[in-house]
Amino acid sequence: MSTTTSHSPESEGAPEAGGARSARLIHNEATTEIPVHLLFRDDPEPVSVPLAPAVVGRRRGTGEQPRVPRRPAAPVPARPAPEVDPELVERPARVLPGGVGVLAGACGVAGCALTSWWAGAVPPPALDALGLPWSAGAGFGPAQWAAYAGAGALGLFGFGGLARGRTGRAWVLGLFGRYRGTVRRTGLLWVNPLVLRRRVDVRLRHWRSEPLSAVDANGVALRVVVLVVWRVKDTARATLGIEDHESYLRDCVEAALSRAPVEGPAVKGGAAASRSAVGDVLTRLVAEDTAPVGVEVFSVQPVRIEYAPEVAAVMHRRRIAALDAQNRATALTSVVDSVEDTVTRLTMRGLVELDDYERKALVKDLTVAFCAGRGDASP
Known part of the structure; x- marks a missing residue:
């Protein structure tokens, strides 16, 4: 009696060496490659076999796409908040009421006029018109020029620092490149004329x-x-x-x-x-x-x-097709409901007695009639 031994395709071409079993492999879409001899070992020690999915190709003969295991999405790291310069924090600037600037400017103008009278630069007709006493005039000496400079600087600082604060507007003040404060006050104010002003709209x-x-x-x-x-x-x-x-x-x-x-x-x-x-x-x-x-x-x-313009036409056609399909489904549902209601009423009231063949014929005729009626009424 001859015994026929069947060999698997995996075992062909792998001769046994030294009496050892051939390294046949079992392939499964849910496991890695597992040598067969590991499953039938004589020793009792357990063998750890990794069972993680490791399918990288299509299943033979089925054309099925490989199933890639889903990995959990990595958490998005929170963005660190940008550091804020402690110098760049809004604080109120030091300003004075506008009346102080007007008073200082008026004093400067009066000082210039008084210095001119002291130097004798005011003509006599002007003195007579103003009711001022006539002065012989001391001329323009160092004292007169110093008085002119002081009075002129006072007038320029007084009138040059006047500003009008408006509701919803603010000034950011800076002096020699350094932030000096913000003015949010309204009305007539006096601001140091040497500072740089930047108007900012703070309205909603x-x-x-x-x-x-x-x-x-x-x-x-x-x-x-x-x-x-x-x-x-x-x-x-x-x-x-x-x-x-x-x-x-x-x-x-x-x-x-x-x-x-x-x-x-x-x-x-x-x-x-x-x-x-x-x-x-x-x-x-x-x-x-x-x-x-x-x-x-x-x-x-x-x-x-x-x-977007490049996809507007395509999406418009898709939208029209979806609406058309929805209208067709709605119309079909309405027709079916109407036919069912008609047949049910006829049979429940005993007006007609129908067998299966007659019922099917009646349903067909009613469906055609209702669909034709809806088609005529739709235009």
Whole structure:
């Protein structure tokens, strides 16, 4: 009797050496390659076999794509908050009431006039007209020139430092490149004329952007117009900590739109709630980016969302096709309900007695009639 021994394909071409078993392998999509002789060892020591998924190719004969194990998403590290220069913190500047400047300027003008009378530079007709006593005049000596200089400097400082503070406007003062404070007071004020003044608008402002690029959750290109409500909270940081806080605000809005997905204009149901949620996310992102530069953002809301020009035609056709399919499904459901209601009423009231064949014929005729009626009424 001859015994036929079957050999697996894996064992062919692998001759046994020295009486050892052939290194046949078992392949499985959920395991790594496991030598067969490890599964039938005589020694009792346990063998640790890694069972992690390690499929790198297609399954033979099935054409099935390999299943890649999902790795947990790595946590996004929190961005460190930028350090703020302690010198760039808004503080009130030292100013005086405007009446002090007017008084100082008037004293300077009066001192110049008195010095001119002392030097004899005022003509007699002018003295007679003003009712002043005539003076022989001491001439222009060092004392007269010193009096002129002092009175002129007093007049220039008095009138040159006058300023008018307006509601919603502030001045950022700097002297020799150093921040000296912020003036938020209103009315007539006297500010040191040697300091550099920068006017800042601190009112509540809004900015309506031009169409900005964005994407939805599926990666479709969009154009979004947002309305930003903001104001300058810290004038020192907004003016001295950055070159242009308005341009920086625009850049922050564009960066937030690139990070937050926006729902497209064809979102199904809950469009208002979806836009409100997107606005909350944009407000939080922009507020976090602009807080270090002294800009306070209250709201960033999308007011218009449309598809980008390169995908607008395709999305419009897709939207029309979806609406057409929805209308067809609604019409079919209505017809089926009408046919069912008609047949049920006829049979329950005993008007007709139908067997299965007659029932099917009646349902067919009613369906055709209702569909034809809807087709005639639709135009």
